Amino acid sequence: MCLRAKYRYIAFALVISMQLFEQMARFGPATAMIGGMVKANCSNESDPGDLCWSEKTQALVIGSFFYGYFFQFFIVTIATRIGFPKTVRFSLFISAVTTGFYPQLAAISPYLVIVTQIFRALLVGAGIAYQFELTRKWALPSELNYVLSASGAVAAFGMGAGSLLAGTTATSIGWQYYFYICGVVFLGLLIVSVAFVPDTPRECRFVSREELELYPVPEKADIPSAEGGDGESPDRPPRKPEKSESWVKLLGRRLYPWSFCILHFCFNAGAYNLYTVLPFYLDQVLNVSTEILSWSTMLFASCLGTSMLLLSKVLRFLDRHLPWILTRMLFCCLPHITQLIAFLAIPSITSFPLFLAVVIVKVAGMGALYSGSHVTVSYEMDPINSSKILSFFNSIGQFPGFLGPLFMVAITATEPGIPDYAAVLRSRWNTYFYALAVCPSVALLTLGASYLVRPGEWKLHVSLDKDSVVVGNPNIGEEEGRVAGEKMEGIKQ
Helix, strand or coil: CCHHHHHHHHHHHHHHHHHHHHHHHHHCHHHHHHHHHECCCCCCCCCCCCECCCHHHHHHHHHHHHHHHCCHHHHHHHHHHHCHHHHHHHHHHHHHHHHHCHHHHHHHCHHHHHHHHHHHHHHHCHHHHHHHHHHHHHCCHHHHHHHHHHHHHHHHHHHHHHHHHHHHHHCCCCCHHHHHHHHHHHHHHHHHHHHHCCCCHHHCCCCCHHHHCCCCECCCCCCCCCCCCCCCECCECECCCCCCCCHHHHHHCCCHHHHHHHHHHHHHHHHCHHHHCHHHHHHHCCCCCHHHHHHHHHHHHHHHHHHHHHHHHHHHHHHCCCCHHHHHHHHHHHHHHHHHHHHHHHHHCCCHHHHHHHHHHHHHHHHHHHCCCHHHHHHHHCCCCHHHHHHHHHHHCCHHHHHHHHHHHHHHCCCCCCCCHHHHHHHHHHHHHHHHCHHHHHHHHHHHHHHHHCHHHHHCCHHHCCCCHHHHCCCCCHHHHHHHHHHCHHHHC
């Protein structure tokens, strides 16, 4: 098949690339602050930092994005009414512009940065939900998990790339250029995507007829076929009508979206601190330089992205041999198990290489998020309403983003010059990690309770229906799906 018959891959690449730079703009400021943006000691005139912000102010600035991101279900609701493409393009344009002007805003007042970041996050909250919508309309069934895993992997890479770019520019040409580069490239990608990625494949003039033949025909579409008919054929059945449920029905009748809220909150409690809090731990306790710190964060992000891609292949293999419910439960537990191990182990570690090894194990399990864990499950259980469900639990999951830095400051803040300063600081950081260990424990208990209380919401997943396994479980082919469906018939009973 020629490249033009795979134009959907270009569309995915453009949209995912925007997600890359949006993540870079979100997670780099912590490293920029350590690298010269903020003074380490405002009373020291020789301090090379440019801005005099207290630890609490820094925590508020770092967490400000997540305040706005918490309300993303509002912007998703608007997007479902007026259209995702218009909403997302406008919001990403605002995000690109505000990112580019971040240094000027910071020079005026940290509170202006906070307000701008909250507004920016409120708008870009529809970005991930838009990826689900785009995946639903552009991806073929067999490509679903690959696309979701790739988008998660690129987002993870962007988190680390943002820290690396911030550290590199801060130690060479100036921390301001980190924001300039992110803003300009982000804006360029947005312009290209608007020109080349419409809402559906049938609206794109670059998609070949050969590629369009791979998609189901809309139920009432007037699309001429190659033979001059109405576009329907036995090989391409009409798409069933799609109807999104209201918020009241969606959340009032189902338990799993609420359990996913707890899972996502606990997951982000460990994921966000990787880029917003750990840089301060490496700087204060392990005395790691800004350059090594930024490369370490890039290493974590690369491992996380690689894990997402590898686990998607593992999931595809397991789906051929094990029931859907078993593989999804396993992958939902995996990230919380590795995070629990890491949080309990870090307080006893004094070696930087050993610390790296433990965190790599942590992020390896976190890769299941887009490769079989609750984000994937939310799509598989209800593709039509997945953007709403995702925006709901992802909104609740932002609490660790804006509370995490404040929680860290409240526990670890130590006045320089007190007796045994290093030991006291280390002890307080240990308390912080032990407190975080509560989150994965709660997540595992919630997952088990969700299944025990409402097993029907999981067992009646469409992939357990042998006649529609391709729709519900897109990792496997039609024949394999029918065989697997017959094996899983006993679970339904």
